[in-house]
Amino acid sequence: MPPLTQPVPAAEERSHEILASIRQAFAEKGFDGASMQDLARAAGMSVGNFYRYFPSKAAIVQAMCGYDLAEIQGEFAEIQTSDRPMACLRERILNQFSEDSQKDGQLWAEITAAAIRKPEIGEAARQMEETIVSLLTAIFAQATGRPVAEARLRYEGQCQMLVMLVKAMATRTAQCGPASPALAAQVVAVIDRILTEISNDKAEG
Amino acid sequence: MPPLTQPVPAAEERSHEILASIRQAFAEKGFDGASMQDLARAAGMSVGNFYRYFPSKAAIVQAMCGYDLAEIQGEFAEIQTSDRPMACLRERILNQFSEDSQKDGQLWAEITAAAIRKPEIGEAARQMEETIVSLLTAIFAQATGRPVAEARLRYEGQCQMLVMLVKAMATRTAQCGPASPALAAQVVAVIDRILTEISNDKAEG
Numbered sequence: 001m002p003p004l005t006q007p008v009p010a011a012e013e014r015s016h017e018i019l020a021s022i023r024q025a026f027a028e029k030g031f032d033g034a035s036m037q038d039l040a041r042a043a044g045m046s047v048g049n050f051y052r053y054f055p056s057k058a059a060i061v062q063a064m065c066g067y068d069l070a071e072i073q074g075e076f077a078e079i080q081t082s083d084r085p086m087a088c089l090r091e092r093i094l095n096q097f098s099e100d101s102q103k104d105g106q107l108w109a110e111i112t113a114a115a116i117r118k119p120e121i122g123e124a125a126r127q128m129e130e131t132i133v134s135l136l137t138a139i140f141a142q143a144t145g146r147p148v149a150e151a152r153l154r155y156e157g158q159c160q161m162l163v164m165l166v167k168a169m170a171t172r173t174a175q176c177g178p179a180s181p182a183l184a185a186q187v188v189a190v191i192d193r194i195l196t197e198i199s200n201d202k203a204e205g
Numbered sequence: 206m207p208p209l210t211q212p213v214p215a216a217e218e219r220s221h222e223i224l225a226s227i228r229q230a231f232a233e234k235g236f237d238g239a240s241m242q243d244l245a246r247a248a249g250m251s252v253g254n255f256y257r258y259f260p261s262k263a264a265i266v267q268a269m270c271g272y273d274l275a276e277i278q279g280e281f282a283e284i285q286t287s288d289r290p291m292a293c294l295r296e297r298i299l300n301q302f303s304e305d306s307q308k309d310g311q312l313w314a315e316i317t318a319a320a321i322r323k324p325e326i327g328e329a330a331r332q333m334e335e336t337i338v339s340l341l342t343a344i345f346a347q348a349t350g351r352p353v354a355e356a357r358l359r360y361e362g363q364c365q366m367l368v369m370l371v372k373a374m375a376t377r378t379a380q381c382g383p384a385s386p387a388l389a390a391q392v393v394a395v396i397d398r399i400l401t402e403i404s405n406d407k408a409e410g
Contacts, residue, residue, distance in 0.1 A: 028322060030235075030237050030319070031235065031318075032235050032236075033237040106322075109314070109317050110318050112317075112318070112376060112380060113235060113315050113317070116314055116379050117234070125380065126380075129381075156385060156388070157385065157386075157390055157391040158387075158391060160391070161395075164373050164374075164377055164388070167373070168372070169369075171317060172369055175320050175327065175331075176331060176334070180365065182361040183361070183366060186365070187366065194391075
């Protein structure tokens with residue numbers, strides 16, 4: 001399935017390129033360790049020009065969260081229009097545990113630490129989790145034939161648990177390498193239990 | 206039950222005092238954000254004297270992990286000698302989710318991010334997880350009447366899952382505040398399922 005693509009304005013596209021080029025430097029040196037000079041250098045730009053795109057590290061994190069979220073929204077749009085949304089969701093969640101997620105885990109560990117210290121970063125991270133919970137809720141509402149508001153109350157804990165598990169696994173993989181098969185089996189069992197429970201919780205009538 | 210206390214040499218006691226006084230500064234400013242000068246100031250010491258106790262930030266993290274681990278080992282010793290070790294273990298795990306754990310979560314988020322970037326910190330964090338897994342294994346071996354080596358293989362995934370969940374909840378609490386009752390219920394259900402499964406997995410004969 002091709003990813004959802006939308007035409008983006010030139011400035012936004014340039015921001016996206018810059019973010020991609022500094023992602024590695026940001027993750028490797030850490031939120032405080034990477035100076036704006038380091039980041040400008042990684043982007044191959046003068047510091048002055050770099051500041052025009054991103055006036056602060058918080059602005060960088062907010063933009064990164066925004067782009068990641070756009071990607072996640074595209075994935076959820078595909079899930080929702082697939083033949084079997086719950087099976088498709090399961091597959092996407094398990095894909096998150098592949099080796100690719102290692103770099104994301106490093107970045108997430110940095111953002112998490114910074115989010116606790118800096119309110120503006122905390123806000124960006126909270127909005128991201130909140131949006132993912134809403135996207136999950138929409139899938140669960142569809143799968144159970146329940147109104148979104150009802151699904152939101154009913155599956156809040158399950159949605160938060162799924163987000164926490166995916167994040168914990170990404171961070172752990174970045175720190176310790178791929179999970180043991182035994183740990184992976186435990187995580188998959190929890191996810192399957194949650195998804196099965198919701199699939200079987202159809203609204204009456 | 207009184208905590209296990211052992212007489213400690215004076216220098217070690219002084220190190221412990223220093224660590225307690227800088228813990229907050231370390232968590233608040235971040236691993237890279239807190240300079241050795243900041244930390245010496247928080248401990249009320251000259252930089253030169255501070256360096257004599259802790260020559261590097263890695264040495265601080267290693268010492269913090271060491272002290273935390275000594276505390277955890279004391280708790281596990283109490284669990285193992287209690288009347289109902291599995292019930293006692295459950296209670297201690299759930300206690301981790303109380304408001305006290307918020308500060309630990311902030312420190313853990315910092316250590317996790319630093320552990321991915323700096324091998325010597327990664328090593329200290331890995332040893333800590335490894336030791337906790339061994340302590341859990343010992344309880345599970347006792348509860349099931351299985352040899353420790355067998356319990357280690359058999360319950361590896363469960364032990365790693367428990368450690369990951371406790372860490373993820375502590376980090377999340379530091380970032381987002383106390384978990385919703387719905388999320389807490391999900392986490393408790395996973396822990397109870399793991400502990401019940403192991404309790405029922407007694408060796409034959």
